[in-house]
Amino acid sequence: MDSPVIAVFSGGTSSEREVSLGSGQACAAALEKSFRVERFQIDADALPAGLDPQRHVVFSTLHGTFGEDGGMQRLLDAAGMHYAGCDAVSSALTMDKTLTKETAAAKGIKVIPGVTFPAAKKPRPEQVIEQFGERVVVKPNAEGSSVGLNLVGSREELTRVLDVIQNGRWIIERRIFGRELAVGVLNGRAMGVVEIRPKSGVYDYASKYTKGMTNYLAPAPLDAALTQKIQAAAQTAFAACGCRDYARVDFILGDDHELYLLEINTLPGMKETSLLPMSARCEGIDFTALVKAMVTPAVQRFHAARASRNP
Structure with missing residues (x-):
């Protein structure tokens, strides 16, 4: 049975786009040692043109919002695509x-004791200090690569960090x-x-x-x-x-x-x-063996689906 073409996704629209471009380049080069590979640079929150569920298995290196949060995975599922990595539900979770x-x-x-809140309902600094002390971590609830990470050591710093939070959901945790x-x-x-x-x-x-x-x-x-x-x-x-x-x-x-x-x-x-x-x-x-092992289960799912359609 013919092996699928591995469609390597990189880029994306999140704050981690540059990191993803580097990941995609490295993984595509490694995958080319074992598979046919096509590279797709993602520039919008949408599937790229040219994907074929009968021909491609997707290996995504998109990081952060849309790429890692289940958004891209839901689109791939809807298009009938097989892809490496976590499904839409576990990605979102x-x-x-x-x-x-x-x-x-x-x-x-x-897990570290903490509290989660929307930007519109920020806790008061004195509430935070009473619960967790002055040494806390303030970070977005759904970002990667330490984007938005704040390590706070005083009431003044905490007040300053809370003041600039404008949107999204955030976490405050005791600093360990x-x-x-x-x-x-x-x-x-x-x-x-x-x-x-x-x-x-x-x-x-x-x-x-x-x-x-x-x-x-x-x-x-x-x-x-x-x-x-x-x-x-x-x-x-x-x-x-x-x-x-x-x-x-x-x-x-x-x-x-x-x-x-x-x-x-x-x-x-x-x-x-x-x-x-x-x-x-x-x-x-090594890196080449790792990337091959990462995509192999998706290739197996691709073949299993084809076999079930053509017994």
Whole structure:
């Protein structure tokens, strides 16, 4: 049976467009070693022209709004397209940080205490301080790549941050100090644990995407029992949120020795130096093998659907 053409999506309309363009370029080059590939640069919240559900399987590297929140996935489903990665329901769930926390907490995973609110109903600074103290994190409920992340250390800073919030839903959480960790999950199985050590002390957008601003330890220097605990938590969160094929699960190991879920990224950065590929390399899986493994379940779904139509 002929293999499908892999349609690699990159770009998109979110604040993470430039990151996506880099991911798409790297993944397309890797996929070309095993498949026929066509590249599609996405410039609107719509499917590109030229897609054929009888011919293409989509490998999307779109990040953030519309690409990662279920919007593109719903369009692909409606068009009868097979695609790699999480479906529309789990994509929408995991893009919502509050819903992700609630879903994971129901399975016994520890999450950071916080409150979610719409911009029109911002809490007063004194309410926040009474509940969580002055050292808090303020961030959008549904953005990636640390877009809009604010680390607050005083009442004055909190007042300033709240004053500039104009729209959307936001989260305020108690700030947990500790070690930031990322775990790639491939077909339900957790790979290596990567530790993230930003030189500035804050893993914000600049620390993520400016060369030399962050050190990465892959694998993280953790004992075997703790590594296994983190991997098990990643697998549990992945399954609880209905994820499929692959994702990246982020945690913080607090100075209180507790492990807290931060978020699940269903379409994480996919350059060779990104966290998911780092996690895979801990298991001896190089970038080309990883990207092939990421798309393979979608190719299998494509073939299964064709076989069922033509028994």
